[in-house]
Amino acid sequence: xxxxxxxxxxxxxxxxxxxxxxxxxxxxxxxxxxxxxxxxxxxxxxxxxxxxxxxxxxxxxxxxxxxxxxxxxxxxxxxxxxxxxxxxxxxxxxxxxxxxxxxxxxxxxxxxxxxxxxxxxxxxxxxxxxxxxxxxxxxxxxxxxxxxxxxxxxxxxxxxxxxxxxxxxxxxxxxxxxxxxxxxxxxxxxxxxxxxxxxxxxxxxxxxxxxxxxxxxxxxxxxxxxxxxxxxxxxxxxxxxxxxxxxxxxxxxxxxxxxxxxxxxxxxxxxxxxxxxxxxxxxxxxxxxxxxxxxxxxxxxxxxxxxxxxxxxxxxxxxxxxxxxxxxxxxxxxxxxxxxxxxxxxxxxxxxxxxxxxxxxxxxxxxxxxxxxxxxxxxxxxxxxxxxxxxxxxxxxxxxxxxxxxxxxxxxxxxxxxxxxxxxxxxxxxxxxxxxxxxxxxxxxxxxxxxxxxxxxxxxxxxxxxxxxxxxxxxxxxxxxxxxxxxxxxxxxxxxxxxxxxxxxxxxxxxxxxxxxxxxxxxxxxxxxxxxxxxxxxxxxxxxxxxxxxxxxxxxxxxxxxxxxxxxxxxxxxxxx
Amino acid sequence: xxxxxxxxxxxxxxxxxxxxxxxxxxxxxxxxxxxxxxxxxxxxxxxxxxxxxxxxxxxxxxxxxxxxxxxxxxxxxxxxxxxxxxxxxxxxxxxxxxxxxxxxxxxxxxxxxxxxxxxxxxxxxxxxxxxxxxxxxxxxxxxxxxxxxxxxxxxxxxxxxxxxxxxxxxxxxxxxxxxxxxxxxxxxxxxxxxxxxxxxxxxxxxxxxxxxxxxxxxxxxxxxxxxxxxxxxxxxxxxxxxxxxxxxxxxxxxxxxxxxxxxxxxxxxxxxxxxxxxxxxxxxxxxxxxxxxxxxxxxxxxxxxxxxx
Numbered sequence: 001x002x003x004x005x006x007x008x009x010x011x012x013x014x015x016x017x018x019x020x021x022x023x024x025x026x027x028x029x030x031x032x033x034x035x036x037x038x039x040x041x042x043x044x045x046x047x048x049x050x051x052x053x054x055x056x057x058x059x060x061x062x063x064x065x066x067x068x069x070x071x072x073x074x075x076x077x078x079x080x081x082x083x084x085x086x087x088x089x090x091x092x093x094x095x096x097x098x099x100x101x102x103x104x105x106x107x108x109x110x111x112x113x114x115x116x117x118x119x120x121x122x123x124x125x126x127x128x129x130x131x132x133x134x135x136x137x138x139x140x141x142x143x144x145x146x147x148x149x150x151x152x153x154x155x156x157x158x159x160x161x162x163x164x165x166x167x168x169x170x171x172x173x174x175x176x177x178x179x180x181x182x183x184x185x186x187x188x189x190x191x192x193x194x195x196x197x198x199x200x201x202x203x204x205x206x207x208x209x210x211x212x213x214x215x216x217x218x219x220x221x222x223x224x225x226x227x228x229x230x231x232x233x234x235x236x237x238x239x240x241x242x243x244x245x246x247x248x249x250x251x252x253x254x255x256x257x258x259x260x261x262x263x264x265x266x267x268x269x270x271x272x273x274x275x276x277x278x279x280x281x282x283x284x285x286x287x288x289x290x291x292x293x294x295x296x297x298x299x300x301x302x303x304x305x306x307x308x309x310x311x312x313x314x315x316x317x318x319x320x321x322x323x324x325x326x327x328x329x330x331x332x333x334x335x336x337x338x339x340x341x342x343x344x345x346x347x348x349x350x351x352x353x354x355x356x357x358x359x360x361x362x363x364x365x366x367x368x369x370x371x372x373x374x375x376x377x378x379x380x381x382x383x384x385x386x387x388x389x390x391x392x393x394x395x396x397x398x399x400x401x402x403x404x405x406x407x408x409x410x411x412x413x414x415x416x417x418x419x420x421x422x423x424x425x426x427x428x429x430x431x432x433x434x435x436x437x438x439x440x441x442x443x444x445x446x447x448x449x450x451x452x453x454x455x456x457x458x459x460x461x462x463x464x465x466x467x468x469x470x471x472x473x474x475x476x477x478x479x480x481x482x483x484x485x486x487x488x489x490x491x492x493x494x495x496x497x498x499x500x501x502x503x504x505x506x507x508x509x510x511x512x513x514x515x516x517x518x519x520x521x522x523x524x525x526x527x528x529x530x531x532x533x534x535x536x537x538x539x540x541x542x543x544x545x546x547x548x549x550x551x552x553x554x555x556x557x558x559x560x561x562x563x564x565x566x567x568x569x570x571x572x573x574x575x576x577x
Numbered sequence: 578x579x580x581x582x583x584x585x586x587x588x589x590x591x592x593x594x595x596x597x598x599x600x601x602x603x604x605x606x607x608x609x610x611x612x613x614x615x616x617x618x619x620x621x622x623x624x625x626x627x628x629x630x631x632x633x634x635x636x637x638x639x640x641x642x643x644x645x646x647x648x649x650x651x652x653x654x655x656x657x658x659x660x661x662x663x664x665x666x667x668x669x670x671x672x673x674x675x676x677x678x679x680x681x682x683x684x685x686x687x688x689x690x691x692x693x694x695x696x697x698x699x700x701x702x703x704x705x706x707x708x709x710x711x712x713x714x715x716x717x718x719x720x721x722x723x724x725x726x727x728x729x730x731x732x733x734x735x736x737x738x739x740x741x742x743x744x745x746x747x748x749x750x751x752x753x754x755x756x757x758x759x760x761x762x763x764x765x766x767x768x769x770x771x772x773x774x775x776x777x778x779x780x781x782x783x784x785x786x787x788x789x790x791x792x793x794x795x796x797x798x799x800x801x802x803x804x805x806x807x808x809x810x811x812x813x814x815x816x817x818x819x820x821x822x823x824x825x826x827x828x829x830x831x832x833x834x835x836x837x838x839x840x841x842x843x844x845x846x847x848x849x850x851x852x853x854x855x856x857x858x859x860x861x862x863x864x865x866x867x868x869x870x871x872x873x874x875x876x877x878x879x880x881x882x883x884x885x886x
Contacts, residue, residue: 069678070670070685074685079689240671249673259674264579277583277726277872 020423042203092205093487102354140331164425213254219449267310362413590734592665597711598742740803827867834860
């Protein structure tokens with residue numbers, strides 16, 4: 001019988017010094033039974049009962065369903081279904097909890113950072129981040145200073161791009177807090193997978209992703225101007241020709257709100273209205289899917305026809321909330337990204353749960369020289385490039401390309417960062433040759449309603465289809481996978497265990513800055529020796545994730561440095577559809 | 578409801594009805610061209626094209642194949658079925674958050690399956706397919722749409738288009754006296770033959786058949802029925818309690834043409850059928866224009882120019 005996974009490990013990896021982490025198999029060269037990693041065991045068993053032709057048939061069914069639904073993108077003038085691979089990515093609940101708390105931490109830090117940047121700029125005064133860095137960021141907009149939503153939230157929706165390095169550890173690749181897109185594919189991928197490959201679902205408890213639109217709507221309404229009883233939210237789209245139009249329409253439909261274009265809106269007396277068949281109708285919250293530069297011709301690009309003149313004034317007066325807030329792009333700057341660990345410590349007094357990929361700032365003394373020396377082994381990216389735009393992978397580049405790049409780096413060291421080449425983890429993917437390992441990343445989506453940062457369980461897994469390709473790029477046929485967070489135990493037992501909670505809160509009274517596992521154990525010992533009913537009622541919550549992080553690090557060796565790239569952002573410019 | 582969305586719905590209704598009507602008219606006429614050996618193909622085809630609001634180049638002979646190409650398959654001809662299907666789908670895409678998923682998938686699939694060429698033995702089959710796809714889309718709306726503005730704008734578009742299409746169909750009767758389709762054929766093509774027989778209990782006569790398609794108050798494809806429906810949807814869109822007259826110009830236009838047909842003797846109408854049918858078409862397009870300026874005001878895109886110093 002022809003094995004579905006036959007020849008899986010036969011990939012030639014002559015150039016690679018380090019093996020990538022394969023998410024399904026512990027040992028890629030013998031893709032059979034015993035070496036299958038625990039989270040994938042049920043999937044592997046179910047898939048192993050299928051022949052390749054059968055799986056291909058299902059894949060075609062996925063594609064034709066997408067064609068009928070209009071989940072497509074333009075490929076050389078022809079409409080192609082959005083590529084979805086039949087093999088899902090599985091993340092066990094325990095591991096997800098870590099990712100989730102890491103993303104939450106990051107979003108909270110970014111929130112504080114952005115409100116600081118457009119407010120007092122304490123971080124600059126305290127010397128955490130240089131003022132020059134902020135003011136030289138191409139997405140820093142002075143026009144946005146002082147515009148604050150009623151509940152203070154700036155990042156209603158975020159997409160924090162993650163990868164797994166050679167040791168399987170999660171790292172943050174980049175932050176997207178402007179207009180992260182792709183969540184519609186998470187929702188539609190799940191729906192079509194359940195219709196087409198139901199047998200894969202039966203063995204596992206997959207956490208559902210259908211709550212997202214409701215969470216988003218709640219977050220939008222929570223951000224509405226004060227005093228509005230039943231806020232009217234709308235989705236602002238650039239129009240049908242935008243590559244993410246499908247997503248805008250899907251979200252508007254699932255939230256039950258209007259999908260408006262710039263020309264449907266008008267501003268009058270500092271308020272925003274939409275034109276309806278029954279005359280003007282008030283708008284309170286705008287979920288903005290248009291780039292900042294286009295939102296208001298009075299403040300930004302005068303030639304923009306995608307926004308509405310006067311929007312920024314209405315937002316400044318507090319009569320309308322624009323979500324995500326204008327000016328968030330400064331946090332997406334890849335040079336700001338390198339400061340994020342420091343910013344997390346500064347704003348939250350916590351250690352970062354998810355590490356960054358190691359990055360050289362070219363303006364640091366000596367860094368430029370080192371990077372120029374090692375250009376052929378590094379990945380170099382422009383700080384404001386989205387979607388892998390302008391990215392150069394050193395080992396794949398020609399001498400001439402590297403020379404041009406070196407000249408550019410010398411000329412504008414602020415404009416670039418450099419990272420070591422990271423082997424992104426691989427997942428089995430059905431390609432023309434059969435089932436083969438392909439590199440993938442993950443974009444989890446987080447929604448902030450002001451009380452809680454909710455992370456959609458799962459997220460969008462994007463796959464680079466060409467063999468060995470580390471850049472997931474739409475023009476090179478980037479695919480996607482349904483992402484499953486699974487667990488057999490009830491959710492989050494570890495978090496709500498009463499005994500732990502009491503201990504956690506009790507330890508807060510001590511001035512502990514860094515807790516090592518052995519310290520923690522000693523501390524617990526001490527706590528146990530005290531009376532058990534001594535509970536501090538209003539203990540700060542921060543300590544809890546910090547401790548969990550410490551425990552996690554105790555179990556897992558901290559991965560050696562080395563990591564990077566980099567997948568196409570789904571935002572502006574290079575979306576796959 | 579957003580004006581832009583309302584406009585899309587209005588046009589979805591019109592385009593669905595238009596593809597259906599075009600398929601019916603073509604089905605009858607292409608068959609006729611085959612069956613009747615005395616017909617002069619070039620003239621008949623040109624006349625048909627002109628009734629459908631398009632024109633063929635002067636220098637070549639127009640054949641049956643050309644008509645099929647122009648009015649059915651050519652995606653760039655505004656009078657073609659392919660164009661209508663595409664336009665219905667594009668409008669649905671613009672109003673995607675209001676149009677139900679079922680309707681969207683029906684329109685999207687229809688457009689995707691629209692053939693680029695049709696073998697001569699499959700022509701009738703193709704027209705049947707086009708009719709069935711329209712019926713499917715309309716049926717989905719009928720069975721699942723709330724009876725709100727969405728529904729009214731959609732049906733207003735359909736009613737106007739249907740009045741227009743029936744007027745065009747009747748106009749083809751007088752294309753050329755001898756060679757026009759018989760009344761039986763015309764009745765058949767709009768699915769009215771059985772209903773007609775039941776109503777009049779007898780063989781079709783010109784007078785009765787015209788009367789049925791023009792003035793019957795109960796048959797849903799008759800011009801009077803379609804015009805009355807259109808007026809009704811417009812009244813529902815904007816209920817009035819005024820005691821005097823009709824304020825809305827679209828309603829006024831429709832009311833005028835309806836009264837003109839209704840209170841004229843059928844013999845009179847038949848005498849100059851093409852002229853009356855032209856009047857109906859002119860009235861529907863004027864009404865459509867009035868609806869546009871009333872409900873879908875052109876959101877003129879204002880462009881802002883930076884200060885020059």
